[in-house]
Amino acid sequence: MQEDAPILEVKDLWKTYDNGVAALRGVSFTVRRGEFLGVIGLSGSGKSTLLRCINRLVEPSSGSIRFGGAEVTAMGGKDLSAARQRIGMVFQHFNLVKRKSVLTNVLTGRLGAVGTWRSIAGRFSPEERARAAELLGIVGLGDKGDVRASELSGGQQQRVAIARSLMQRPDLLLADEPVASLDPSTSHSVMRYLEQANQEFGVTILCNLHFLSLVRQYTTRVIALQAGQIVYEGSPQEIDEAWFRRIYGEEAKEVRIQ
Amino acid sequence: MKPLPDARAQHTDRVRRAHGAARWRAALLDGLLAWYILGGTVWFLRWWTHPPAVSGGAPEAFSPALHLGLLVGGVLLGLLWSSIRTSPGRMAVARTTPLLRGDAPKPAGGFWRTWHGRAVLYALALTLGLGLRITQVDLYALFSREGLAGARRIFEALAQPNLSIAGVVFDKMVETIFVALMATVAAVPVAFVLSFAAARNLSRHSAGAMALYSLVRFLANLTRSIEPVLWAIIFSVWVSFGPFGGMLALFVHSVASLIKLYSEQIESVDTGPIEAIEATGAGRLQTIWYAVVPQVVLPYLSYTIYRWDINVRMATIIGLVGGGGVGELLMQYFGLGRYNEVGTIVLFITAVVWTMDWLSAKVREAIA
Ligand SMILES: Nc1ncnc2c1ncn2[C@@H]1O[C@H](COP(=O)(O)OP(=O)(O)O)[C@@H](O)[C@H]1O
Ligand SMILES: [Mg+2]
Numbered sequence: 300m301q302e303d304a305p306i307l308e309v310k311d312l313w314k315t316y317d318n319g320v321a322a323l324r325g326v327s328f329t330v331r332r333g334e335f336l337g338v339i340g341l342s343g344s345g346k347s348t349l350l351r352c353i354n355r356l357v358e359p360s361s362g363s364i365r366f367g368g369a370e371v372t373a374m375g376g377k378d379l380s381a382a383r384q385r386i387g388m389v390f391q392h393f394n395l396v397k398r399k400s401v402l403t404n405v406l407t408g409r410l411g412a413v414g415t416w417r418s419i420a421g422r423f424s425p426e427e428r429a430r431a432a433e434l435l436g437i438v439g440l441g442d443k444g445d446v447r448a449s450e451l452s453g454g455q456q457q458r459v460a461i462a463r464s465l466m467q468r469p470d471l472l473l474a475d476e477p478v479a480s481l482d483p484s485t486s487h488s489v490m491r492y493l494e495q496a497n498q499e500f501g502v503t504i505l506c507n508l509h510f511l512s513l514v515r516q517y518t519t520r521v522i523a524l525q526a527g528q529i530v531y532e533g534s535p536q537e538i539d540e541a542w543f544r545r546i547y548g549e550e551a552k553e554v555r556i557q
Numbered sequence: 558m559k560p561l562p563d564a565r566a567q568h569t570d571r572v573r574r575a576h577g578a579a580r581w582r583a584a585l586l587d588g589l590l591a592w593y594i595l596g597g598t599v600w601f602l603r604w605w606t607h608p609p610a611v612s613g614g615a616p617e618a619f620s621p622a623l624h625l626g627l628l629v630g631g632v633l634l635g636l637l638w639s640s641i642r643t644s645p646g647r648m649a650v651a652r653t654t655p656l657l658r659g660d661a662p663k664p665a666g667g668f669w670r671t672w673h674g675r676a677v678l679y680a681l682a683l684t685l686g687l688g689l690r691i692t693q694v695d696l697y698a699l700f701s702r703e704g705l706a707g708a709r710r711i712f713e714a715l716a717q718p719n720l721s722i723a724g725v726v727f728d729k730m731v732e733t734i735f736v737a738l739m740a741t742v743a744a745v746p747v748a749f750v751l752s753f754a755a756a757r758n759l760s761r762h763s764a765g766a767m768a769l770y771s772l773v774r775f776l777a778n779l780t781r782s783i784e785p786v787l788w789a790i791i792f793s794v795w796v797s798f799g800p801f802g803g804m805l806a807l808f809v810h811s812v813a814s815l816i817k818l819y820s821e822q823i824e825s826v827d828t829g830p831i832e833a834i835e836a837t838g839a840g841r842l843q844t845i846w847y848a849v850v851p852q853v854v855l856p857y858l859s860y861t862i863y864r865w866d867i868n869v870r871m872a873t874i875i876g877l878v879g880g881g882g883v884g885e886l887l888m889q890y891f892g893l894g895r896y897n898e899v900g901t902i903v904l905f906i907t908a909v910v911w912t913m914d915w916l917s918a919k920v921r922e923a924i925a
Contacts, residue, residue: 356835380839383835383838386836388836390829395833407834407837407839410843410847411838415842419843463833
C-alpha cells in the first residue's frame with residue numbers, strides 16, 4: 300500500500316433503512332492517511348449511519364467504500380473480519396461489557412485475531428495482556444485493570460473504549476460522538492487521547508462531533524451532512540456564521556465548550 | 558442503479574404483502590367469532606326448546622350434522638364479514654400489525670358503536686351466560702346443609718394431622734424436592750444452549766439462523782403448552798410410574814419454559830456491547846460469549862431458582878398422577894379416606910412451599 304494513497308474512499312453511498320428512511324443519499328468523500336476528519340450535521344442528518352456503513356454494522360444500500368484499496372461492501376466472513384480488525388470504533392455510550400473487568404474489555408479488541416475457543420476460554424497470550432496493560436497506562440487508567448467496567452465514570456469508560464480500539468492496532472478509527480454524553484472538561488481529556496492516537500500512533504480518525512468548538516480545536520478537515528448529503532467539505536477554520544446557519548438551520552446559535 | 562426508488566418500491570411491496578396476509582388472518586378471526594356466536598346462540602336456543610332432563614344439567618349434545626353446519630356457517634360468515642373494513646378481525650389485525658397500524662380504520666363514534674362492536678359485546682355476554690350454565694354453578698350445593706357438613710368433616714380432619722406418619726412424609730417430601738431439583742439442573746444446560754437460537758435479535762442475520770429460531774420457538778411453545786401433568790402421564794407409560802418419570806416430565810417442561818424466559822432475556826440485552834464487539838472483527842460465537850452472556854448470567858440464575866421453586870410445587874401435583882414423591886402418598890391416603898394423614902401431608906407441603914418461596918425470593922434478591 301502506498302503511503303499517499305487514500306486510506307478510505309467513499310463513492311456515491313446510499314442507505315435506505317427498512318422503514319423507508321433514506322439516511323444517506325449519494326455521499327462521496329476521500330480520507331487521506333493521518334487525517335483527523337470531523338463529521339458534523341444536525342441530529343438525524345446521517346452521521347452515525349455513515350460511520351456504521353464503513354465497518355458494515357449497517358449494510359449500505361448501494362455505492363462503494365474502499366478501505367486501503369479493498370472494497371468493503373463486497374466483503375464477507377473472513378475478509379470483513381480482517382477489515383474490521385483494522386478499523387477501531389468508539390461509541391457515544393462507550394459500549395463496554397459492563398460486568399467484565401477493564402482489562403478484559405481492552406483485550407476484546409483482539410478477539411478478531413484470536414481463535415474462537417482460545418478466546419472463549421479467556422486464554423489471551425502474555426504479550427496481549429502486556430499490551431492491554433500498556434494501553435491502559437497510556438489512557439491514564441493503569442491502576443484500574445481489575446476493576447469492573449461498570450464501576451468507572453463515563454470519561455474513564457470512554458478511555459477504556461479507546462484503549463480497546465487501539466488494542467486492534469487500527470489504521471482507521473471511527474468515533475461516533477465520543478464525547479456527547481460527557482461533561483466539557485472530560486470531553487477535552489477524551490478528545491486529547493484521540494488526538495494522541497492520531498498524532499503519535501498515526502491512526503486516521505473519522506469523528507462525528509456535535510460542537511463546532513471541538514471540531515475547530517481537534518480536526519484537520521471537516522465534512523458536514525444535511526439530510527444524508529454532504530453540504531460542506533473543507534477546513535474547520537473556514538466554517539463561518541453563514542456556513543454554520545446553512546448546516547444547522549437559520550435559528551441555530553453556536554454554543555461553545557470551554 | 559437508483560437505490561432510492563428501489564428501496565421505496567420494496568417498502569410499498571412489503572406493505573402490500575402485509576395487507577394480503579392480514580386479510581387471511583382477519584378472515585380467521587372473524588370466522589372464529591362468527592362460529593362462536595352462532596354455536597353459542599344455538600346452544601341457548603336448544604336449552605330453551607329442549608330443556609335438560611335434570612334441572613341444572615346440560616342440554617342434549619349437538620349432532621355431528623349440526624356441528625358441521627355450524628362450522629361451515631362460521632367459515633362462510635367469517636369470509637363475508639372480513640370483507641368489511643371495520644369487521645372485528647380486520648380491526649384487530651390492522652392494529653396489531655406494525656406495518657399497517659397507520660392504515661387502521663377509525664369508525665365514526667368508535668368501534669363499540671358500530672354493529673361489529675355490538676357483535677363483540679354480544680359474544681362477551683354469551684360467554685358469561687354459557688359459563689354459568691356449562692360449569693353448572695350451583696350455590697345450593699355450596700351452602701346446603703349436607704355440603705357444609707362435608708366441609709366440616711374434612712377441615713376437622715385436616716386440622717388434626719396424624720403426626721405418627723411424619724417420618725414417611727418427610728422421606729417422600731425429600732424425594733419431591735430432589736425430583737424438582739434434578740429436573741431443573743438437567744434443564745439448565747439444554748435451555749442455555751437453545752436459548753441463543755431462540756432469540757430473535759441473534760437470529761436476524763441469516764435465513765438459516767431464522768429457520769432454526771422458528772423451529773426452536775415452535776417446539777418450545779408446543780412442549781410448554783402441554784402441562785407437566787400430561788407429560789407425567791406420558792412418561793409414566795414410557796419409564797413406568799415413579800420419581801424418574803416425574804423428573805422427566807418436569808425436565809421437558811422446564812426446558813421449554815426456560816428457553817422462553819432465557820431467550821426473552823437475550824432479546825432485551827443492551828445492543829451496544831454487541832455492536833462494539835462485532836466491530837472489532839470478532840466472530841459470532843465470540844460476540845455472544847463476550848457481549849451477550851455476561852449480560853444474561855445473573856437473570857438466568859434468578860430464573861433458574863424461580864423455576865426450581867415452581868418445580869417443587871409441580872412435583873407434588875405430578876405425584877398425584879404417579880410421578881413419585883409426596884403427591885403419590887397424598888393420593889393413596891386420600892383414596893383410603895384417611896383425611897388426618899392427608900392433613901399431615903398438606904401441612905408438610907405448605908411448609909415446604911412457603912420456605913422455598915421465601916428462600917428463592919431471598920436468593921434472587923441477593924444476586925440481583
Ligand atoms: N436502524 C434504523 N432504522 C430506521 N431508521 C434509522 C435507523 N437508524 C437511523 N435511522 C434514521 O436515519 C436517519 C439518520 O440517522 P443517524 O444516522 O442516526 O443520524 P445522526 O447520527 O446524524 O443523528 C434518521 O432519520 C434516523 O431516524
Ligand atoms: Mg448519531
